[in-house]
Amino acid sequence: xLKVEQNPLFLSMQEGKNYTIYCNYSTTSDRLxxxxxxxxxxxxxxxxxxxxxxxxxxxxxxxSLDTKARxxxxxxTAAVHDLSATYFCAVHGSSNTGKLIFGQGTTLQVKx
Amino acid sequence: DAMVIQNPxxxxxxxxxxxxxxxxxxxxxxxxxxxxxKSSQAxxxxxxxxxxxxxxxxxxxxxxxxxxxxxxxxxxxxxxxxLGDAAMYLCATSRTGANYGYTFGSGTRxxxx
Numbered sequence: 020x021l022k023v024e025q026n027p028l029f030l031s032m033q034e035g036k037n038y039t040i041y042c043n044y045s046t047t048s049d050r051l052x053x054x055x056x057x058x059x060x061x062x063x064x065x066x067x068x069x070x071x072x073x074x075x076x077x078x079x080x081x082x083s084l085d086t087k088a089r090x091x092x093x094x095x096t097a098a099v100h101d102l103s104a105t106y107f108c109a110v111h112g113s114s115n116t117g118k119l120i121f122g123q124g125t126t127l128q129v130k131x
Numbered sequence: 132d133a134m135v136i137q138n139p140x141x142x143x144x145x146x147x148x149x150x151x152x153x154x155x156x157x158x159x160x161x162x163x164x165x166x167x168x169k170s171s172q173a174x175x176x177x178x179x180x181x182x183x184x185x186x187x188x189x190x191x192x193x194x195x196x197x198x199x200x201x202x203x204x205x206x207x208x209x210x211x212x213x214l215g216d217a218a219m220y221l222c223a224t225s226r227t228g229a230n231y232g233y234t235f236g237s238g239t240r241x242x243x244x
Contacts, residue, residue: 052232052233059219059240060237060238061219061221061235061236061237061238062174062221062235064232064233064235067232107173107174118164118176118179119164119174119176119223119233120176121173121174121175122173123172123173124172124173
C-alpha cells in the first residue's frame with residue numbers, strides 16, 4: 020500500500036528565511052504533485068514532477084524529485100507572509116486510474 | 132474556461148437527512164474522483180469512476196454512494212449524514228494515458244446539524 024509522509028507537519032518561520040519541506044513515499048511512482056491549500060479553500064496545483072531529478076521553480080518555491088530515494092522536497096526561499104498556507108504533496112498511484120495519495124500536509128506560518 | 136464545478140459551495144443538512152453533492156466538468160476527462168477532507172487532515176479518497184466503472188475504496192462507509200450519469204456529471208450521495216460526515220468534499224478529474232494533472236473543483240463544505 021502506497022504511503023506518503025511529509026515533514027514537518029507544522030512550520031513557523033520568519034519572513035526572509037529559507038526552509039525545506041520533505042515528502043517521502045513508500046513505493047515507486049511516476050508522478051508527484053505539490054498543492055497549496057488556503058483555509059476553507061480547495062487545492063491549488065503548484066508543481067507536477069514527472070521524472071527523477073526533475074526540478075521546477077515558481078517564484079519563491081522550488082520542488083525537486085528523487086525517485087530512487089522516493090523523496091521530494093519543496094524549498095522555500097526568502098519566505099513572505101503570502102506563502103502562509105498548508106502544502107500537500109501527493110503521489111500518483113500505480114493503477115491506470117491514477118489515484119492520488121496525499122501526505123498529511125505541512126502548515127506553513129510565515130511571521131512578518 | 133474548462134473547469135470542474137461543484138455545487139453548492141456550502142451545504143447544511145440535518146442529521147440523518149439524505150443529501151446530494153454535485154460535480155460537473157467541461158474537460159471531458161474520463162476519470163472523476165470524490166475526496167473527503169476533514170478539518171486539519173489530508174484529502175481522503177472515497178471512490179472514483181474510471182469511465183463508467185465505479186471503484187469504491189475499501190474503507191469508504193456504506194453511507195456514501197455515487198452516481199455518474201454521463202461523462203460530465205458526478206454526484207455524491209450521503210444517505211444518512213452523521214455529525215462525523217461534516218467535511219469539505221472535493222471533486223477532481225483526470226485523463227488517463229497522458230501526463231495530465233488533476234483538476235480539482237472548489238469544494239463543497241458540508242455541515243451537519
